[in-house]
Amino acid sequence: MEHFVVSARKYRPQTFKDVVGQDAITNTLLNAIENNHLAQALLFTGPRGVGKTTCARILAKMINQDGTQSEDEEFAFNIFELDAASNNSVDDIRNLTDQVRIPPQVGKYKVYIIDEVHMLSQAAFNAFLKTLEEPPKHCIFILATTEKHKIIPTILSRCQIFDFKRITVKDAKEYLKYIAEQQGVNAEDDALHIIAQKADGAMRDALSIFDRVVSFSGKELTRQAVTENLNVLDYETYFTATDLILGNKIPELLIQFNDTLSKGFDGHHFIAGLASHFRDLLVCKTPQTIALLEVGEQTQKKYQDQSVKASQAFLMKGIELANDCDLKYKTSKNQRLLVELCLMQLASITFDGEKKNSRHFIIPASYFKANGIAPIKVIKPEVTEATASVVEKPLLEEVSLVEPDNADSDPSSESNTITPKIVEERPKIILNQERKRVSGLSLSSIKKKKEHLIKQMDVTIDEEDLPNDNFTEEAMQIAWGNFVSKLEKDGKHNFASILSIDKPKLKGHSIHLEFPNATNKVEVERQQYELLGHLRKTLNNFDIQLSISVNEEMEKQYAYTSIEKFEKLKEKNPAIDTLRKTFDLDI
Numbered sequence: 001m002e003h004f005v006v007s008a009r010k011y012r013p014q015t016f017k018d019v020v021g022q023d024a025i026t027n028t029l030l031n032a033i034e035n036n037h038l039a040q041a042l043l044f045t046g047p048r049g050v051g052k053t054t055c056a057r058i059l060a061k062m063i064n065q066d067g068t069q070s071e072d073e074e075f076a077f078n079i080f081e082l083d084a085a086s087n088n089s090v091d092d093i094r095n096l097t098d099q100v101r102i103p104p105q106v107g108k109y110k111v112y113i114i115d116e117v118h119m120l121s122q123a124a125f126n127a128f129l130k131t132l133e134e135p136p137k138h139c140i141f142i143l144a145t146t147e148k149h150k151i152i153p154t155i156l157s158r159c160q161i162f163d164f165k166r167i168t169v170k171d172a173k174e175y176l177k178y179i180a181e182q183q184g185v186n187a188e189d190d191a192l193h194i195i196a197q198k199a200d201g202a203m204r205d206a207l208s209i210f211d212r213v214v215s216f217s218g219k220e221l222t223r224q225a226v227t228e229n230l231n232v233l234d235y236e237t238y239f240t241a242t243d244l245i246l247g248n249k250i251p252e253l254l255i256q257f258n259d260t261l262s263k264g265f266d267g268h269h270f271i272a273g274l275a276s277h278f279r280d281l282l283v284c285k286t287p288q289t290i291a292l293l294e295v296g297e298q299t300q301k302k303y304q305d306q307s308v309k310a311s312q313a314f315l316m317k318g319i320e321l322a323n324d325c326d327l328k329y330k331t332s333k334n335q336r337l338l339v340e341l342c343l344m345q346l347a348s349i350t351f352d353g354e355k356k357n358s359r360h361f362i363i364p365a366s367y368f369k370a371n372g373i374a375p376i377k378v379i380k381p382e383v384t385e386a387t388a389s390v391v392e393k394p395l396l397e398e399v400s401l402v403e404p405d406n407a408d409s410d411p412s413s414e415s416n417t418i419t420p421k422i423v424e425e426r427p428k429i430i431l432n433q434e435r436k437r438v439s440g441l442s443l444s445s446i447k448k449k450k451e452h453l454i455k456q457m458d459v460t461i462d463e464e465d466l467p468n469d470n471f472t473e474e475a476m477q478i479a480w481g482n483f484v485s486k487l488e489k490d491g492k493h494n495f496a497s498i499l500s501i502d503k504p505k506l507k508g509h510s511i512h513l514e515f516p517n518a519t520n521k522v523e524v525e526r527q528q529y530e531l532l533g534h535l536r537k538t539l540n541n542f543d544i545q546l547s548i549s550v551n552e553e554m555e556k557q558y559a560y561t562s563i564e565k566f567e568k569l570k571e572k573n574p575a576i577d578t579l580r581k582t583f584d585l586d587i
Contacts, residue, residue: 007210008207008208019051019055019058020172021051021167021171021172025162029055038140039160040140042059042162043161044142046146046164047201048146048205049204051203052144055164056142057113061079063111064108078107082096082112082113082114082115084117084120088124096128097127097131103136117145125154128155132155141159165201166201169193172196173193175206179210186220186221187221188223189297189298190298191221191222191223193295194223194226195226213225231265233270238273238274239306240256242306244347245347250347257270257339257343267329267335270339272322272326275318275322278318281303281306281307282307285315290304321349325338467541469540469541476511479539480535482534483534484500486534495523502514509543509544510547511546512548512549515550517550563587
């Protein structure tokens with residue numbers, strides 16, 4: 001039995017031209033070799049399987065070639081590979097630095113490739129610092145790692161860093177196509193695309209998956225075989241689900257989801273893939289963004305065809321619902337129900353049914369449509385300046401159904417058709433001025449309330465209709481006293497006592513109050529609407545405003561302690577002090 005070599009080793013690149021998806025780095029290294037501008041310490045960093053070790057071996061081979069060697073010359077005596085994962089101690093680094101001093105026997109350079117360099121211990125890093133900073137002229141170090149952040153900054157500062165990027169799906173698919181041709185495998189474009197996506201930017205992973213699928217399907221590599229072997233949801237699953245959603249077919253959609261779960265797929269995987277599918281459909285709706293769709297040509301055509309059926313509003317709402325379900329999935333206690341509910345909501349986005357907006361018709365629009373009758377729309381009443389007051393109800397032309405006179409005749413006859421009849425317009429009902437003056441709000445709030453009434457009743461109110469009769473300060477104080485008495489009667493003694501602290505003064509249409517502290521002011525401002533409503537209604541003037549100020553000097557007028565009370569009494573009656581001295585009284 002012939003020994004099998006995996007594709008990742010069999011087709012490992014031997015030159016920089018064969019390296020996939022790292023053109024920027026390979027061109028930089030080639031130019032550095034040609035111009036003799038190569039650093040003595042290089043750091044290759046990036047994800048797994050993108051070509052770090054491969055490029056290090058190619059570079060080590062190329063710098064020792066002078067044109068006289070054969071192409072398959074490996075210079076094995078000049079290339080030393082050290083696995084830092086298993087040789088991470090100080091002694092291992094000391095042995096390496098001892099070897100560095102010996103010049104090469106063949107070729108010009110000794111190349112030390114240290115793989116997984118981030119696994120070195122702190123002491124090993126420190127032992128390596130001096131040698132790395134000033135290596136001999138015949139020595140070049142190439143460090144490779146997948147986790148650059150674990151390397152100490154003193155090492156990083158001594159190296160020329162090359163960041164390897166993930167292999168794109170397009171580049172990986174093209175290389176897999178080349179490998180398939182080399183092995184005589186007839187592979188579908190979509191099948192190779194799924195393998196490239198599953199590899200997640202790692203060429204080595206893509207080749208490993210390719211070997212596995214070829215072992216499963218043989219020389220015919222189909223999309224169905226790949227999805228079955230890799231246990232990934234096929235594009236067709238999402239195309240079918242989207243068609244069911246657009247057709248509002250909730251039962252069929254739930255059955256399809258159940259079939260997906262029975263195949264061993266996770267509901268989280270399904271709903272996340274559906275959100276990605278909606279995103280791809282949205283991308284297809286604009287020619288400029290089709291390049292963002294990383295799928296094969298045949299699948300791209302399917303995406304474009306389905307994107308025509310789905311509106312942009314539907315796709316945006318669908319992405320929002322699916323993404324919300326994705327976020328809630330892990331915390332949900334009934335995950336299946338969560339996904340099924342999301343699918344039902346998705347299938348209801350474009351559902352019409354009998355939910356047409358018929359609020360502009362007295363009889364539903366569906367009735368007129370079924371009976372071939374043109375609907376009669378609501379007509380807004382014309383409101384003139386003379387009738388610009390609040391209307392009790394909107395004046396509508398009502399439609400009533402009238403039984404035909406020949407009710408006993410053949411029901412199939414045309415004369416039996418139900419016809420709409422216009423009812424005579426109802427008389428306009430105009431409220432009196434007292435109805436409008438019930439409000440206890442400020443002018444700005446009254447204006448907002450009027451706007452709200454306008455929207456509800458389709459009529460306008462003029463600010464000039466609000467009364468603003470003149471009144472005296474005496475009338476104002478009487479109304480003020482009546483309001484305070486009403487508060488005491490209602491049990492609001494705190495607010496009543498605050499309003500009794502200062503006597504209100506009238507300046508124009510503004511009532512001025514002065515309080516000894518800010519607490520009183522805040523309390524009055526908080527409950528001023530009830531007060532203003534009473535005053536405006538009683539005095540028949542809606543221009544009344546409150547002006548409240550704080551005078552801390554007023555607080556001294558109030559007696560709180562026994563001495564302060566005695567001083568107040570003495571101001572009113574000096575004989576009290578004589579009484580105290582006569583009887584030698586204490587305060």
